[in-house]
Amino acid sequence: MNYRIVVGCDDAGLDYKEQLAADLRADPRVAEVIDLGVHRGADDVHRPYPEIGLAAGEAIRDGEADRAVLVCGTGIGMALSANKVPGVRATTAHDSFSVERSILSNNCQVLTLGQRVIGLELARRLVAEWLGYTFDERSASAAKVSLISEYERC
Numbered sequence: 001m002n003y004r005i006v007v008g009c010d011d012a013g014l015d016y017k018e019q020l021a022a023d024l025r026a027d028p029r030v031a032e033v034i035d036l037g038v039h040r041g042a043d044d045v046h047r048p049y050p051e052i053g054l055a056a057g058e059a060i061r062d063g064e065a066d067r068a069v070l071v072c073g074t075g076i077g078m079a080l081s082a083n084k085v086p087g088v089r090a091t092t093a094h095d096s097f098s099v100e101r102s103i104l105s106n107n108c109q110v111l112t113l114g115q116r117v118i119g120l121e122l123a124r125r126l127v128a129e130w131l132g133y134t135f136d137e138r139s140a141s142a143a144k145v146s147l148i149s150e151y152e153r154c
């Protein structure tokens, strides 16, 4: 697959981001992990989630990365922020079926997770599953996703 994956978090998601980044670096489907912070013990550790979510969305928009995994307390703020970048589809998904459908139905490039909501082992499993799905542009879902893109172009 050779995915280039952005990871990012705020201080509420830092523990999970570190573990998920390590998992992704060890995954043969991943060519590159781009860590947008925040970083433990660094000056950026209190950067608010919108800054990270928007930067991740811009990295997707600009073709610097294929996908992103973002972690905050709930995942919601990261999803809201990344979704503000035109062309980016981000969602929080805390169960296996929603993770699957976020790709196969919605072609989301961004998965967001809440460190205060789900356990670490579930988060790790969901990210591993998420990497295994690819959107089928010939599927019946493609025309529905296109309606979102067309709205953005107006």
Ligand SMILES: O=C(CO)[C@H](O)COP(=O)(O)O
Pocket (backbone or CB within 6 Å): 010, 012, 013, 049, 072, 073, 074, 075, 076, 077, 078
């Ligand atoms: O979960 C968050 C945003 O969705 C964030 O980690 C915490 O935000 P806060 O509750 O506004 O501090």
